[in-house]
Amino acid sequence: MGIKLKYEVDGEDFTRAGEASGDIKKTLKKLGFPPETVRNVAIAVYEGEINMVIHANGGEITADLSEDGITVVLADKGPGIPDIGMAMKEGYSTAPDNVRALGFGAGMGLPNIKKYSDGMEIDSVVGEGTTIKLKFLPKQ
Amino acid sequence: MKVTEAVKLLEAEVLCGDTEAVDIFTACGSDMMSDVLAFVKEQACLLTGLVNPQVVRTAEMMDIKCVIFVRGKKPDEDILSLAMAKDIVVLRTDKSMFSACGALYSGGLRGGKLA
Numbered sequence: 001m002g003i004k005l006k007y008e009v010d011g012e013d014f015t016r017a018g019e020a021s022g023d024i025k026k027t028l029k030k031l032g033f034p035p036e037t038v039r040n041v042a043i044a045v046y047e048g049e050i051n052m053v054i055h056a057n058g059g060e061i062t063a064d065l066s067e068d069g070i071t072v073v074l075a076d077k078g079p080g081i082p083d084i085g086m087a088m089k090e091g092y093s094t095a096p097d098n099v100r101a102l103g104f105g106a107g108m109g110l111p112n113i114k115k116y117s118d119g120m121e122i123d124s125v126v127g128e129g130t131t132i133k134l135k136f137l138p139k140q
Numbered sequence: 141m142k143v144t145e146a147v148k149l150l151e152a153e154v155l156c157g158d159t160e161a162v163d164i165f166t167a168c169g170s171d172m173m174s175d176v177l178a179f180v181k182e183q184a185c186l187l188t189g190l191v192n193p194q195v196v197r198t199a200e201m202m203d204i205k206c207v208i209f210v211r212g213k214k215p216d217e218d219i220l221s222l223a224m225a226k227d228i229v230v231l232r233t234d235k236s237m238f239s240a241c242g243a244l245y246s247g248g249l250r251g252g253k254l255a
């Protein structure tokens with residue numbers, strides 16, 4: 001097995017945010033990955049997808065699925081993250097009030113991604129964009 | 141409890157899904173999806189006053205099988221068709237968040253462990 005998936009995430013359409021994560025979740029389930037792994041990937045990627053839409057005007061998600069591991073890369077050409085250490089702190093958020101009214105912006109997303117993944121690397125350049133690489137090791 | 145039981149306790153309207161097919165073991169009430177994603181662990185139902193498709197998406201990712209809109213909030217057709225596609229039961233009740241949670245608690249449901 002070795003399946004590659006690729007999605008464009010529309011930064012203009014908040015209502016469609018989560019389509020990519022939902023499709024990745026469905027695919028993992030169909031391929032028979034353990035339920036806990038499926039849930040961990042779904043939650044982490046969904047947090048990343050929402051971030052892309054609310055902070056970075058969209059981007060691209062690629063997923064590489066194989067029995068020994070799942071790699072997901074979320075890449076955007078948004079404003080970048082000036083201080084990654086700060087952004088990783090629980091409760092730190094620059095989300096405006098209109099995002100909070102939609103139910104997001106508690107500053108929990110990045111720490112949550114870390115919690116649910118088995119490896120997280122953030123590369124971000126202010127003015128150029130952000131790339132987050134996630135690794136998941138299926139546990140039986 | 142079966143969702144059917146929750147429908148009675150909440151005097152709720154069933155908007156989609158099979159209430160006999162879904163069991164709920166715990167409940168979580170929040171208008172912040174960020175917190176739901178960060179804290180909910182066990183198989184729960186979600187009570188919320190927030191109405192947008194991301195409520196259903198959040199439930200989907202978390203394996204939450206039942207969403208209950210409180211304060212008489214009415215989800216639109218898009219939200220309901222998304223819920224149907226994801227096999228999620230949707231209810232609505234006129235009760236406030238506080239009263240809805242209280243009614244479920246009195247019926248025997250308890251809050252789950254926080255992740």
Ligand SMILES: Nc1ncnc2c1ncn2[C@@H]1O[C@H](COP(=O)(O)OP(=O)(O)OP(=O)(O)O)[C@@H](O)[C@H]1O
Pocket residue numbers: 047051052055056076078079080081087088092093094095103104105106107108109110111130174175
């Ligand atoms: N892709 C991104 N591009 C630019 N900035 C980002 C991106 N992702 C996160 N950030 C920055 O990092 C902060 C923290 O992100 P995090 O996901 O933890 O919280 P949030 O999105 O603000 O709220 P929540 O995730 O709880 O809804 C954001 O407020 C934002 O400033």
Ligand SMILES: [Mg+2]
Pocket residue numbers: 047050051105108109110
């Ligand atoms: Mg976030």
